[in-house]
Amino acid sequence: MKPLITTIGALKELATGLSPDAIGTSSTLLLRTGALVDFIVARGDSISGPRVVVMRPLNEVEVVVPDGLGSSRASVLSRMASFVERAQAPGGIQLPRNWTSYKYNSLVAFYADARSDPRSTRWIAEPLAGEPTDVVFWTSTDNERELDLDRFALVPRELPKGWDQDFKGAVQEVNARSELEVVKPNSDVEISLAPIESSLTKGWTYDEWHAAISRDQRQFVDAPVDKSIRLRGPAGSGKTLALTLKAIREVTSSRSRGSSPRVLIVTHSWSLAAQISNSIDSINGAPIPEIDVFPLLEIARTLSPQYVNDESGFSLIGEDSFSGKQAQLDEILDVLTEFKETDWVTFRAQASEVLRRRIDSEDIDDRFALAWDLSIEFGSVIGASAIFPGVGAELRYLQLSRATWMLPLESPGDLKVVYAIYSRYVESLDRRALLTSDQVLVDLLSHLETHSWNRSRRSQGYDLLFVDEFHLFSPLERQVLHYLSRDTSIYPRVFMAVDPRQSPSEAFIGVAADETRSSSASDELLDDVAQYELTTVHRFTPEILRLVKHVHHEFPTLDLGHDWEIDFSNVESSKESGAVPRLICAGTAAGEESDIARAVQELYPRGRLALAIVESKQWRRYSALAARLGESKKHHVSTITSRGDVEALASRARGLVVGPAEYLAGLQFDTVLVAGIPDMGDNFTALSEKSRLLSLLYLALSRAERDVRVFTNNDDGGAVSVLDRAVANGLLKKEQGSQV
Structure with a gap:
């Protein structure tokens, strides 16, 4: 493939799990193909920001990452974005130990993926001189002998030329795009989504x-x-x-x-x-x-005052976007891996058996779950208490009262482990000139x-303050x-x-x-x-309300207090009665996708339509489905991966909107298709995790005005118990989906 010119923002957006095939459906990204180079830029990019050049000498399949790493594409893209951000820090680039980096002059080789072993793929990259620092990803290799960077430095290397104006044009175009591009299909399948303001x-x-x-x-x-x-x-x-x-x-x-x-x-x-x-x-x-x-x-x-005329060079991470959260989680994963390889041996004996199992686990889902719990602890507990690494800070953290919703930490040793990881996390952010919202x-x-x-x-x-949400x-x-x-x-x-x-x-x-x-x-x-x-x-209709009430009552017992609890027994719907929501159970993941495609074909002409994904970990698969649905040109498909994307949809949108449930808040649709529901049974030991997933299911269902269809498949565990009980109570009508 010819070289690709991209940005940190575009890499982070792709790292949300968005399929490369779905770039054309994104309201955030723009793909422009040129004669000598291709461009992928993101809304919010600046023409004066750092550019990322991916030479792609060996790529035949993957758009950005090396071929063969498609299964871990999000992790690779996040690490690429992190490398470029680290390259902007003054004093030379510093990488976590678990990246196993090698340097020769300005060349740097490092593991492309967090799941690394001696034969894992490595990038050979080079931060270029200048302000800001552009970065070139020259090639990738899984051959140990090619890590002799002084030999690689002797190989003639030439950057593409003459693309500066095209890059500026691409950035200006994506930022000037005040509304989503509209495919002009046949009039019988063209549906308008009313602006939020008008609705x-x-x-x-x-x-x-x-x-x-x-x-x-x-x-x-x-x-x-x-x-x-x-x-x-x-x-x-x-x-x-x-x-x-x-x-x-x-x-x-x-x-x-x-x-x-x-x-x-x-x-x-x-x-x-x-x-x-x-x-x-x-x-x-x-x-x-x-x-x-x-x-x-x-x-x-x-x-x-420190931000009114901020000249510190620090930038905000995780402001209000799906990619920002992913970037924070990736940073915590890196810190966790480095901690495990270095200081963990010192702390391990002090930790409880539960925390030891979580940190020792090699299962990728266990690692993500721990990173998520730590992100909550860092932001809502330590950060909210204004505790910064330094003298006396650990003692202040140890003395904080613990609430039931917090990460279960059974001993002072557990708290010391978490504080040590937090200190590394803050140090890593400071080194890269990054800030969190907290x-x-x-x-x-x-x-x-x-x-x-x-x-x-x-x-x-202000005399009066109003706070929504x-x-x-x-x-x-x-x-x-x-x-x-x-x-x-x-x-x-x-x-x-x-x-x-x-x-x-x-x-x-x-x-x-x-x-x-x-x-x-x-x-x-x-x-x-x-x-x-x-x-x-x-x-929404009384039938949808009854299903929403059912999910509400499924929440675990939580001490929210009378002031917070909503008495759903008195809630009624002003809408006319409609169809009973349906549960379509497929035999396989592929069968579920076929069922969703048929539902889109059936429902698209009837009104505004959304596909809400409950568990964000499954977003990659459904964004690829969105890309395939959009290929037919019969449906205009828009993907949404951040709350910022809602502004574009509010301005104007048509057809099917596909996105994680949490980013559909503020939108409403005639019909909502709900998918990506993970197991919420007794194997979920964390009360907060079950509450989180039920919150997202509640949010997805409540986006619909007239009709709801919920999709599951046996490959992913089938219908969860909360849905089975809804069927038993007559709140969902169960149907058999595709079995192949």
């Missing part, structure tokens, strides 16, 4: 909405603002709409009294912030200058506790909210929309994390909090 506001005015909303919603909107309010409700009950209407009401009411309040609506993502901002403009007929709508992380960047928020909190902010908040603070906010983030109010003489007035069951992955931990330490219990900072509950679901 929420319908072009109605405030008065029209106030008259049309439910009694429960209107009660919340009209409630006095002398105390904080927690608005609880299941998916589809109109919490975001109610928050938006109340923010508009409070501003217009204050204007009539001759005052001008400052109002902040806080979200967890830019996509939701854009949705709410557009809704305000539509309902009001014009922007409302008194209302700011931002993700909390953007507020941190705006208010923290670190940024800790810095913000430090600033908010200063006399300087206490003076500034009178002009820069409050269940997604960690204890650290909730504590930050307390300091954003303007008047220090009264408790902050915060209006929160809550649905704990809709919280994917580590977001669930944020709900349970209130008991980690006293200062993180945000309700203690809010004085008296009124409770309002929405009991009418407007999005």
